[in-house]
Amino acid sequence: MKALDSLYEAQKIAFSPFVFQTVYTMLELGIMDELYEERDGLTVTEIASRKNMTEYGVRVLVEMAKCADILELNDDKYSLSKIGYFLTRDEMTKVNLMFTQDICYKGLFHLKDAIVHGKPEGLKEIGPWETIYQGLSILPEQLRKSWFEFDHHYSDNSFGEALKIIFQHNPKHIYDIGGNTGKWAIASTKHDPSVRVSIFDLGVQLKVAKANIDAIAEIKDRVDFNERDMLNPASEIPAGADVYWMSQFLDCFSEGEIEAILLKIKKNMKPDATIFIMETFIDDQRFKAAEYSLVATSLYFTAIANGNSKMYSSSALKYIIEKAGLETVKEHRLHEDRFHTILEVKLPK
Known part of the structure; x- marks a missing residue:
């Protein structure tokens, strides 16, 4: 140039x-x-x-x-x-723009302080919480709309293909860790009329998920809700799941926190159970626009969401999985939505 x-x-x-x-x-x-x-x-x-x-x-x-x-x-x-x-x-562009305006714009003024202190110093522009997740369900309407539209845009279109992958294993009981608004639990229980789903998340998120699921009579009896702070060292994930599902969840944590969460799961995991981790990895994108969007999103985590997480590469997450004593047995790159990869993880043989 x-x-x-x-x-x-x-x-x-x-x-x-x-x-x-x-x-x-x-x-x-x-x-x-x-x-x-x-x-x-x-x-x-x-x-x-x-x-x-x-x-x-x-x-x-x-x-x-x-x-x-x-x-x-x-x-x-x-x-x-x-x-x-x-x-x-363009839907992706509009979702990204409104997320930037409503959630990130003022908070990014504090990026330098967030980098220096390792805390989401920009979050105070939105609310008085330690992390944004504690306040998601009580954000002002426009901010909540922009946050969830951003989050769902990068997950909802992947569910159809993801369901086919997960249900090849014929699970009877799925643990949806970080269940958010309950969309995956709804999709799973509608896909299979016999599967049970247990959602694990913060209390404020469970209230939203429960309201959404209780409104659907044919599935509400097959979904239960379990309040968990995954960052609390005393919290545990009980035994019983055939499948552990985490969709766009682990990018909300630091590398050390991800390892700790995987160790919680591993502690009571059945020998034949499977962990499925769906993420938008920065090194698995086919289009520059998608990679650019994801790398920028890391700064949202830094300045606003929690101060210590990011959008990861698949190689970085597989390294953390290995550190936790687990094994990535397969990678599923989704073709229909073009953004996501699912890592299939099991206990070592």
């Missing part, structure tokens, strides 16, 4: 918050949707008239968006570029 091009790229980074807030504002004001509908473009005057805005307000936004290649300008008419199209209509 030439020096002048590098200088330009450096300015894009220096002013990146300006561009982000420009896009967020244009989405919120409906300007991006208006331009999506008008493929031939609109003038500043036309946008201002349609959105009941001043021409000044429209102009400062569209000029920044054009400089950032989000909009194109021809014959005084602004239209969406391909980048603008994805910002307006």
